Amino acid sequence: MSDVLVLKSQRFRSEREADWKRLESLLELLETGRMSRLSDDDVIALPVLYRATLSSLSVARSISLDHNLVVYLESLATRAYFFVYGSRTTLGERLLAFFLRDWPAAVRRLWRETLVSTGFCMLGAAVAAVLVNRSPDWFFAFVPSALAAGREPSASSAMLKASLFNHDSRGGLAIFASFLFAHNSQIALFAFALGFACCLPTALLMLYNGFSLGAFVMVFASHGLLLDFLGWTLVHGVTELFAVILAGAAGFHIGWSIAFPRHLSRLDAAAAAGRTAATVMAGVVLMLAMAGMLEGFGRQLIQSTAARYGVATVTAIGWGLYFYRPGRGR
């Protein structure tokens, strides 16, 4: 009598359950990062078990009315799918590809946006320089007093000079804070994220960046310290300015693609632009880390203006060759 009642779906389940459980336990190991616990047999079995589970799912959907079973198989198959068709490169390979190919290529692809971004920066610097030159009061409109730290138009030449060549590091914390480069990378990330709003805020941020540069240049120039100031800034400034400009370029790229998606849908255009821009940005954060180190240590250790220009030139040529070396694109 009981034989009559044994359902086809019951038999189907009892025949395959062991495979599902094995796949589940393998996934458990993979998902918790204990990949080394997998034997060779397990690794070979994984795709086979995945396909078996997929076919079980199709069958279960058409013959079984056990809801719990179907839901279980769906979730198991989905989990396995993300593994079997997931990314197969290791972290090392990814990093190598990033530095050798992806990053420089992404930066080169944004050459138009980089020019625009540079333009806004320069424009900001020029405007600030002209205005501060005409009336020093403008300085305070461009530079917040916390950043100025006494380096104002009314400061004495001696005091300004001392700010460029002081040996006393401002305590461990100050070096550490600049090493953290936290502020700069936050600004850079903002420039990138804000590009989403059709480029406008990014443009403003780039202008603003230029403003403070221009205002400082003017203050030091009026005391005849222009060369020394540029040396002091450019030690890390070449890397930092370039990084910020690239962040702005990444923002422009996203904003422009969303505003004018051309043949793509707006959504696809945003995703495509996001990929390029994010690659650039990952590198920008690294550049800012380097700039932070140059600022924290390099500037304290190198006290002669000539040597500072040397470092600035080397970094400028280095970045230029790395990104834009002829023949790089092929």
Add this chain to the structure above:
Amino acid sequence: MTAVALNRELVTPEGVDLDIRLADAGERISAFLLDVTIMVAALVGLTVAVIVLARVLPLATGEILNIIWLLGFFLLRNFYFTGFELTSRAATPGKRIVGLRVAMREGSPLTATAIFARNAMRELEIFLPLSFMIVRPGQVDAWIGITGMIWCVVFVFFPLFNRDRLRVGDLVGGTWVVVAPKRILDRDLSTDGASGRVIFSEAALDAYGIKELKILESVLRRRDEATMYAVAARIRTKIKFDQPLPDQEFLSTYYTALRGRLESRLLFGKRRRDKHDKA
């Protein structure tokens, strides 16, 4: 209604539709709040540890605390989400608890740049609105603050205004967030009711369809006395069943019989959706 609207087709290369579901706004928010809680707890734990250590060792507490907050806040702000989503689970602890994961919209493998892009956008979605909220009076014109807030709110509520529940970050990264919970394979209920002591009439088995079977299954799995009593009473009346059987035994026997009936009709291509279906 929403459950249907959030289901998406994900056809594997083998040609099987996995029928994934996108996370709804509530799940996304709970996952995010969990993550925030974890991040704050990490910082607080670190702070307490430093204070305790400073008691023991002669250190300048203030400076170290400052460094830890700067460093901790910076690392968490920028690398918490990206770091966890780069792992093979593709989810932060918050998302893991809620049972979510990040996936590419087109079904291809998730790339590191996509994860970076979707999380870099958090600057715009979380930290910018926050910084507008904690603006000190007199620092910025009130009107600028209010305008800024309104502008930010657009991004905060962005996921509610599109079909796929995409954040701005998802949009730019080409990703979306899907529900991928771990399910446990429960017992097959039909083995309980296979005693074969009761035989139902054909009319009794034609009283219900697949929808009702699914409800009966959930009732039996929950094993709530009151619900089982109510459901058993309804079914007894409907199929005019008057044998004295305990509720649970009656329900599981009927479940097995009904499932057997519906499944065998399924094999002949007749899927009876619910009790009103004449198939």
